[in-house]
Amino acid sequence: MTDTLLALLPIYGPGLILMSVLLSCLAVPIPSSMLVMVAGGFAASGDLLYWQVFAAAFVGFVIGDQGAFHIARRGGPPLIDKLKLRPRIGPLVGRAEAFVDRRGGSAVFLSRTVASPLGPYVGYLSGALGFKWLAFTVSAVFGALIWSAGYSYVGFQFGSQIDEISALMSNMFGVIVAGAVAIGSGWWLRHSWRSFKARHGAEASS
Structure with missing residues (x-):
């Protein structure tokens, strides 16, 4: 499917970008x-206009986010339970749920930037869990702005190295996740050690 979309990109341009990003925000597996x-990259070579690429990605992202939020607002927690039962996306929904539990409202912004693979599911969870629409929208729009500008600008500057850049950004995501896990583990170990020392000191004094 990726090759087909890329082949159609010079023909349908911004319209294809908008619909692809919109659908991906609804958890449709589109790259x-x-x-x-x-x-x-096409904009850098003059085949597309850069501002149209950026605008299409941003508008598609915002509409898709709003769609996921309002669909889940209507469906509520039962919708999330149904998503968890699907073998391919169930684990991602679980990861998104844990991410929201840890990060709260900031999960919306982070899942549209450094943790973008979780973005669609955080959008659904935000609606199902009753997040305030305005708070969700502000975070989601700001995140969509950064995501759209970042990816389109990287392509514009390094159009001839798309495959290498894509792999690098995927690896960077892995490094970010690994770093977050390491920091979280370090904090937990430190907290556990302090609790142990406090209990041990209390027992010794008694």
Whole structure:
């Protein structure tokens, strides 16, 4: 499917970008980040206009986010339970749920930037869990702005190295996740050690 979308990109341009990003925000498996980067490369060569690439990605992201939020607001927690039962996306929904539990409202912004693979599911969870619409929208729009500008600009600047850049950004995501796990583990070990020392000191004094 990726090759087909890339082949259609010079023909349908911004419209294809908008629909692809919109659908990916609804958890449809479309390589929207790759598509936006390649579109940025086409803009660098003059086949597309950069501002149209960026605008299409941003508008598609915002509409898709709002769609996921309002669909889940209507469906509520039962919708999330149904998503968890699907073998391919169930684990991602679980990861998104844990991410929201840890990060709260900031999960919306983070899942549209450094943790973008969780973005669609955080959008659904935000609606199902009753997040305030305005708070969700502000975080989601700001995150969509950064995501759209980042991927389109990378493609514009490094259009001839899209495959290498895509792999690098995927690896960077892995490093970010690993770093977060390491920091979290370190904090937990430190907290556990302090609790142990406090209990041990209390027992010794008694």
